[in-house]
Amino acid sequence: MDFNDIYQIKDEIEQIQKTYELFNEDARLNRSKAARVEFLTNVRYIEKYLKTGGRILDIGAGAGEYSLYFARKGYAVSALELSSNNIRAFERKLHPEDKVELVQGNALDLSRYADGSFDIVLMFGPLYHLHGEEDRQQCIREAKRVCKDTGKLFFAFIPNDFVILTEFSFHNDYFVSGDYDKETFALEDFPFVFHTVPECREMIRRGGIRILHEVASDGISELMEERINGMDEESYQQYLRYHEYICEKPEFLGMTNHLLIVGEKG
Numbered sequence: 001m002d003f004n005d006i007y008q009i010k011d012e013i014e015q016i017q018k019t020y021e022l023f024n025e026d027a028r029l030n031r032s033k034a035a036r037v038e039f040l041t042n043v044r045y046i047e048k049y050l051k052t053g054g055r056i057l058d059i060g061a062g063a064g065e066y067s068l069y070f071a072r073k074g075y076a077v078s079a080l081e082l083s084s085n086n087i088r089a090f091e092r093k094l095h096p097e098d099k100v101e102l103v104q105g106n107a108l109d110l111s112r113y114a115d116g117s118f119d120i121v122l123m124f125g126p127l128y129h130l131h132g133e134e135d136r137q138q139c140i141r142e143a144k145r146v147c148k149d150t151g152k153l154f155f156a157f158i159p160n161d162f163v164i165l166t167e168f169s170f171h172n173d174y175f176v177s178g179d180y181d182k183e184t185f186a187l188e189d190f191p192f193v194f195h196t197v198p199e200c201r202e203m204i205r206r207g208g209i210r211i212l213h214e215v216a217s218d219g220i221s222e223l224m225e226e227r228i229n230g231m232d233e234e235s236y237q238q239y240l241r242y243h244e245y246i247c248e249k250p251e252f253l254g255m256t257n258h259l260l261i262v263g264e265k266g
């Protein structure tokens with residue numbers, strides 16, 4: 001099975017399952033210094049709002065990078081993930097003492113969780129996998145329902161316009177042969193679903209969420225991967241400070257492979 005076969009699969013859930021049989025999600029955020037920028041940035045924003053004893057729900061938890069990080073800091077974490085392959089990768093890393101309740105499920109239906117039961121709700125995945133706007137709104141509604149009135153919600157997106165540049169860095173002829181509309185520059189939504197920054201903002205506001213932060217989580221880190229990975233520790237720490245300095249600036253917001261929107265119930 002390769003991505004061409006997965007492209008033919010019509011059932012969306014089956015398509016997500018098969019995507020993560022090919023894609024090594026377990027290594028995505030920790031394979032290099034450059035890859036780590038997204039994780040470190042998102043954690044910094046989560047920690048701005050996380051209070052002692054806070055309960056976390058990680059929806060689309062992948063191989064557990066965020067869940068395990070917070071569980072090992074002593075927080076109670078509930079994690080929900082669709083892909084069997086990612087669940088297996090997550091389980092391989094779980095220690096018996098980790099306070100993580102991991103279940104297989106779909107972000108569209110969080111009925112196993114009571115209303116207002118979490119302080120922090122992470123949704124890093126479903127909104128850039130589900131094709132239907134009504135499905136995405138259902139995910140946002142469910143996330144909002146299970147979040148406390150005082151809680152914070154964190155949503156990840158993959159910005160359309162910057163992915164075109166990232167693809168160009170891999171394929172010399174991308175501007176001619178790439179899978180995007182040559183007039184509108186809208187990418188073909190496979191294997192992810194892409195949105196412009198205004199579309200992400202609109203989606204979240206439509207879901208009744210008041211936006212607190214819009215953040216370029218990884219910025220240009222993937223484009224500059226080789227350079228960043230070659231940095232010594234002092235340079236890398238200063239690069240991270242620079243990234244922190246620019247990551248909420250409107251002029252850099254779409255210049256990222258992952259956009260984070262932080263909000264609260266509106």
Ligand SMILES: C[S@@+](CC[C@H](N)C(=O)[O-])C[C@H]1O[C@@H](n2cnc3c(N)ncnc32)[C@H](O)[C@@H]1O
Nearest residue numbers: 060061062081082083086106107124125126129
């Ligand atoms: C790129 S991974 C990100 C994993 C993790 N949240 C992170 O940020 O490192 C996206 C994840 O979202 C999961 N996902 C996509 N749609 C989902 C849905 N409808 N319900 C639950 N999980 C979903 C995928 O299976 C995948 O593990």
